[in-house]
Amino acid sequence: MNKSFSNHHALKDINIQFNKGETTVILGPSGSGKSTLLRCINLLEIPQTGTLEIDSFKIDFTQKLSQKDKLLIRQNTAMVFQSFNLFPHMTVLENVIEGPITVLKKDKSSMIHIGEQLLEKVGLLHKKDSYPSQLSGGQQQRVAIARALAMEPKFLLFDEPTSALDPELEGEVLKVLKALAEEQKSMIIVTHNLNFARVAADRILFLENGEILFDGRTDEFFNNTENERIISFIQSMQFI
Amino acid sequence: MSRELEIVLNSIWPVLKAGLAVTIPLSLISFAIALVIAVITALVKLSNFKILKLIFSTYVWIFRGTPLLVQLFLVFYGLPKAGVTLDPWTAAIITFSLNTGAYASESIRASILSIPKGQWEAAESLGMTYWQVLRRVIAPQTVRISLPPVTNDFIDLVKGTSLAASITIAEMFMIGQQIVAFTYEPLAIYALVAVIYLMFVSILTFIQGRLEKVASKYI
Numbered sequence: 001m002n003k004s005f006s007n008h009h010a011l012k013d014i015n016i017q018f019n020k021g022e023t024t025v026i027l028g029p030s031g032s033g034k035s036t037l038l039r040c041i042n043l044l045e046i047p048q049t050g051t052l053e054i055d056s057f058k059i060d061f062t063q064k065l066s067q068k069d070k071l072l073i074r075q076n077t078a079m080v081f082q083s084f085n086l087f088p089h090m091t092v093l094e095n096v097i098e099g100p101i102t103v104l105k106k107d108k109s110s111m112i113h114i115g116e117q118l119l120e121k122v123g124l125l126h127k128k129d130s131y132p133s134q135l136s137g138g139q140q141q142r143v144a145i146a147r148a149l150a151m152e153p154k155f156l157l158f159d160e161p162t163s164a165l166d167p168e169l170e171g172e173v174l175k176v177l178k179a180l181a182e183e184q185k186s187m188i189i190v191t192h193n194l195n196f197a198r199v200a201a202d203r204i205l206f207l208e209n210g211e212i213l214f215d216g217r218t219d220e221f222f223n224n225t226e227n228e229r230i231i232s233f234i235q236s237m238q239f240i
Numbered sequence: 241m242s243r244e245l246e247i248v249l250n251s252i253w254p255v256l257k258a259g260l261a262v263t264i265p266l267s268l269i270s271f272a273i274a275l276v277i278a279v280i281t282a283l284v285k286l287s288n289f290k291i292l293k294l295i296f297s298t299y300v301w302i303f304r305g306t307p308l309l310v311q312l313f314l315v316f317y318g319l320p321k322a323g324v325t326l327d328p329w330t331a332a333i334i335t336f337s338l339n340t341g342a343y344a345s346e347s348i349r350a351s352i353l354s355i356p357k358g359q360w361e362a363a364e365s366l367g368m369t370y371w372q373v374l375r376r377v378i379a380p381q382t383v384r385i386s387l388p389p390v391t392n393d394f395i396d397l398v399k400g401t402s403l404a405a406s407i408t409i410a411e412m413f414m415i416g417q418q419i420v421a422f423t424y425e426p427l428a429i430y431a432l433v434a435v436i437y438l439m440f441v442s443i444l445t446f447i448q449g450r451l452e453k454v455a456s457k458y459i
Contacts, residue, residue: 042365044361044365071367071369074364074365074366074367075367077365078365079361079362079365081358081361081362083356083358085356085358085359085362086362087359087362087363087376087377088381088458088459089380089381089384089458090458098366098376099366099367099368102366102368102372102376103366103367103368103372104367131457131458131459132458133458133459144362147366151366151367
């Protein structure tokens with residue numbers, strides 16, 4: 001796929017396949033196109049050219065997208081945002097079950113049960129009747145993860161999920177992500193946290209200037225001795 | 241008892257009665273219609289429909305850009321020349337709702353714009369359609385944010401209904417004028433009229449406070 005913003009060519013002929021049950025971490029310097037790539041998968045950005053396929057379902061971006069295509073893609077790819085974006089007027093539990101009830105037309109009483117299980121999974125069942133404004137950033141992000149899980153998407157997308165959190169709160173969110181990775185959930189995570197990538201990722205994508213510079217297994221990425229650019233990136237990150 | 245005091249006391253009920261029978265219903269009916277107009281106008285102006293946007297922007301431009309009194313005269317005294325004769329109440333309701341609708345549409349549009357983009361994105365990424373996002377996510381938050389400015393527009397309308405006197409509607413101000421005409425107590429009577437307006441607006445302000453509390457319970 002290709003994506004441009006006015007004069008800026010953000011993604012250049014990107015061609016990738018994501019596998020089920022795999023945790024992929026996308027790394028790269030700011031402005032490399034990693035968030036754009038993630039947002040294109042969820043159609044929050046629409047690429048100018050290219051195709052997107054999930055299982056046997058395929059859309060072509062040179063054609064006009066129908067609302068039905070959009071919804072189908074989005075229901076299969078749930079997004080967790082850097083700034084959480086919980087719905088402030090809904091309680092924690094209402095946030096979690098909103099998508100399944102409104103979009104998937106699921107039965108409310110059974111969703112309440114599922115929602116409570118998901119909240120238990122992220123350790124926040126006791127906060128189910130609180131409003132987002134009463135939670136810490138880390139707690140809000142864990143609710144956002146539960147909200148994404150409630151849609152039972154084929155892929156979970158994370159756009160810098162811990163960048164707005166201080167290190168202590170970052171830990172509690174990363175722990176949840178790690179647990180999901182161990183459950184073989186299919187996840188694509190954009191992050192700046194190299195340590196997390198090292199322990200949780202099956203696969204690393206390294207992007208720069210809208211191009212994929214590296215696509216391979218995590219240990220290959222960190223033990224890489226040939227690609228100068230990746231070596232200097234890892235060094236600069238570890239210096240921080 | 242002084243003469244002035246007696247006149248004022250005797251005038252309270254006639255003025256208040258005009259308020260209850262005319263000012264309040266005229267305000268409520270016009271405001272209800274204005275709200276519908278305002279929501280539609282705000283949504284159109286936030287949409288991508290170029291021609292509709294131009295039409296609604298022109299409407300807001302005209303009704304915010306010309307005096308309410310002139311609008312009332314045009315509709316009630318002017319339109320008959322073009323073959324459209326309206327009774328005073330119809331003319332007043334049309335003018336007041338279009339006028340308040342223009343102002344309130346901007347209050348509502350600003351409120352919608354103040355909701356972070358991330359709210360739209362989060363809702364859309366769940367697969368919600370435009371209308372679902374609007375109904376489930378944007379509208380509840382807009383209600384809270386727009387309460388103060390829209391109440392402001394409503395208060396303006398309540399006071400603006402005094403202009404209906406000029407198109408023969410016997411609302412509070414006109415009753416006041418009539419009492420002044422035969423008692424010649426302009427200071428006392430117009431002060432009485434002002435106090436009753438103030439009372440009505442105070443009730444509105446009180447209701448606004450209660451509504452804000454309810455709408456802000458999640459903050």
